[in-house]
Amino acid sequence: MKMKLSNIYITHKSETCFSKSGNPLSVYRSFSEAQESADYQYSQSGISLTAYKCNACGKYHLKPTEFYCEKLSSVCSCTDHNGKKKDAYPTAQDAEKMVNIRKSAGITLFVYKCPQGNGYHLTSSVR
Incomplete structure (x- = not known):
């Protein structure tokens, strides 16, 4: 501190x-x-x-x-292909900001709406 x-x-x-x-x-x-x-x-x-x-x-x-991208503080039960809980973003714009941050590191991601209604997630798979 x-x-x-x-x-x-x-x-x-x-x-x-x-x-x-x-x-x-x-x-x-x-x-x-x-x-x-x-x-x-x-x-x-x-x-x-x-x-x-x-x-x-x-x-x-x-x-x-x-x-910095705002993430939801509540935990979503959606998981990635490794079984790790996914980050959830409150808006598509917040998720897109993370897509652009990761793109600068050479990583391609896509935004999709959480099927459980917990905002938006990122995936490396084209949807």
């Missing part, structure tokens, strides 16, 4: 959550603490970050806004 001490931040790094490059993520105890850190970092670097609650650890982390 980061605690503001006259614009000085003390950061706590996660022992369970890591970035795609393998670095531990900064941990915040509340959304407001994370958002304050995001605002501070924006004022220092111009990089826009979004605070989000982690499903894995229940704490808050920051993610570049351009890579």
Whole structure:
């Protein structure tokens, strides 16, 4: 967690959550603490970050806004081909944003409406 001490931040790094490059993520105890850190970092670097609650650890982390997509907080029972629960997006636009993020990494995905009415999912299969 980061605690503001006259614009000085003390950061706590996660022992369970890591970035795609393998670095531990900064941990915040509340959304407001994370958002304050995001605002501070924006004022220092111009990089826009979004605070989000982690499903894995229940704490808050920051993610570049351009890579953030709103997901439903409720768990959907739909699974992928490996049996892992699928992420559900509240709107088709949120799902499309993730499609575009993944496309920049060379991964082609498609959006479809959840058959159980829990928003939208992504698939690699053409529907």
